[in-house]
Amino acid sequence: MATSLGPVEPFHSPVHSDVLSSGQSGGRMFFERDVFQNFYDAEPFDLNHNLGSLDLFKPDYLAALAGKFANAPKDFFIAASAPTPGTAFYSVPCVGRTPGQALEEIDKIHCRVLLKRPEKYDPRFRELLHSLFQQILTQRRELLGERIERLEGAILVSSGATITPIHFDPVVGFFAQIEGEKFYHVYPPAAVLETELERFYIMGIFDIGNVKLADLDPSCDHLFRLGPGKGLHQPCNAPHWVQTGASRSVSYTLVYQTASSQALARTRAFNHCLRELGIAPSRPGIHRGADAAKALTMRAAIPVQLGARLVHKLRPNS
Numbered sequence: 654m655a656t657s658l659g660p661v662e663p664f665h666s667p668v669h670s671d672v673l674s675s676g677q678s679g680g681r682m683f684f685e686r687d688v689f690q691n692f693y694d695a696e697p698f699d700l701n702h703n704l705g706s707l708d709l710f711k712p713d714y715l716a717a718l719a720g721k722f723a724n725a726p727k728d729f730f731i732a733a734s735a736p737t738p739g740t741a742f743y744s745v746p747c748v749g750r751t752p753g754q755a756l757e758e759i760d761k762i763h764c765r766v767l768l769k770r771p772e773k774y775d776p777r778f779r780e781l782l783h784s785l786f787q788q789i790l791t792q793r794r795e796l797l798g799e800r801i802e803r804l805e806g807a808i809l810v811s812s813g814a815t816i817t818p819i820h821f822d823p824v825v826g827f828f829a830q831i832e833g834e835k836f837y838h839v840y841p842p843a844a845v846l847e848t849e850l851e852r853f854y855i856m857g858i859f860d861i862g863n864v865k866l867a868d869l870d871p872s873c874d875h876l877f878r879l880g881p882g883k884g885l886h887q888p889c890n891a892p893h894w895v896q897t898g899a900s901r902s903v904s905y906t907l908v909y910q911t912a913s914s915q916a917l918a919r920t921r922a923f924n925h926c927l928r929e930l931g932i933a934p935s936r937p938g939i940h941r942g943a944d945a946a947k948a949l950t951m952r953a954a955i956p957v958q959l960g961a962r963l964v965h966k967l968r969p970n971s
Contacts (some may be wrong), residue, residue, distance in 0.1 A: 680704050680781045680968055682788055682827065682884070689792050694825055694888045697839040697875045702829045702907055705881045709777055710831045712756075715810065715903070719752035719766075721774040730767040731755050734815035738838070738894040739866035742820045759812050759901055768808040782806040789827065800912040808905040811897045819869075819894040821845060821862040823853070823918065824908035826887040830879035831905060832849045834898030837877040842890040844873050847936055851925035854918040879904075889914060916948040923947035948953060 692698045708714055722729045731748045734854040734953065748755060748764045755766045772779035786804060790796050803824070810815075813833070821842070828837070845864060853862045867890060877885050889910075917937055924934040924947065937944050 657823040665922060680707060680784055682785060682829070684792060686792070689886075693793060695843075696841050697877070697888065697891060698886050699877055700827070700829075700884045700886060701882055703882065704741065704829045704930065704951075705831045708783070709775075709781065710808075710903055710905065715765070715808065716756055718771060718775055718778075718808075719756050719768060722752040722768055729767045730765075730769070732765050733909050734765065734812070735772075735818040736765045736816070737895070738816055738819055740816075740818040742818050742861055742863060745818065756810060762864075763812050763815060765812070765815055765817060766810040768810075771808055772806055778806060782907055783829070786909070796911065801909055802912055802915055803910040804907070805909070806905065806907045808924055809902070809906065811902045811904075813897055813900045813902070815897050817895040819864055819866040819892055821890050821892045822908065823860075823862065824910050825889045825890060826906055826908040828887055829882065829884040829904060829907045831881060831903045833880075833900050833902035835877075835879040835902055835904065836896045836898070837879055837885060838894050839877065839885065839887060839922045839926050840869050840873045840892040841875075842888050844869050844892055845890055845964070847921075847924075848928070849930065849970070851921045855925040862890065866892075866894065916945070916952075919948040919951035920944045922951050 654924050681703045687699075688698050704710060729752045731750055731752065733748055735742075735745045748762065750758065750762075750764075752768060754764055755762070755764055759766070772782045782804065811833075845862075846868075847862065849862075849902075877883070878917070879885070920937045927934040
């Protein structure tokens, strides 16, 4: 089991890394610059941060924040621990508590509390989110010319020895461990079959994606032993499962989607329609003109029957 790997050493100061600082929130992330450039949104990689020094993540502050979520069920998710990493994500029962109640009982009940979009409820979390994203923009200048369609933060508070089962998220993410330990297993997005991504994106792009752990190559599993001050970059569509250490865990994550990533999702949705018609499409990125036409077709919500007529125009490049 992951917890047999021993304690995780906390991070105290950056060593041989570039500090990407922006904004006045005080929250900082520290990346190895070459690693960021070479592996961004393709392979997971580790990072360091100082978010644990912020009073935003102290128990009293989180408890007060959680109280603001009581009447916003779309903005929180509370579930029991999964029995195994390979358990289907939504087969795990939800826990009948408000976020405030769950945090009060976190050491007594075996659960995972997800507070979505805390920036909606507290301007200091909005400042933190924007400051951290500016640091990412400083490193990934290609994003400066992109339209950001979705930018959100989330706080995760979990009991000790809980498991979040295998799944993937349709967003680029940066994850920071603040309190306790987590053993974070991440696979590169290339581990997911293109046909699985197509099936997922025909259904929508905001929910989590289901994937079978048994179908993934164990040699592609990146295990991150996270303690306070440690974190990781999680590419879009990267399958992952997580186990907490023996005590309560607090984490923060920011995620985003761009106009181009949403267009890629729509291209994959269109490719699913092609397969339903018995046509084997090309992978995205091979024929950019065809990709753009596919994405526009899905964006306009043209029925599949009309989309099939467009296939004849795309077929030489499909």
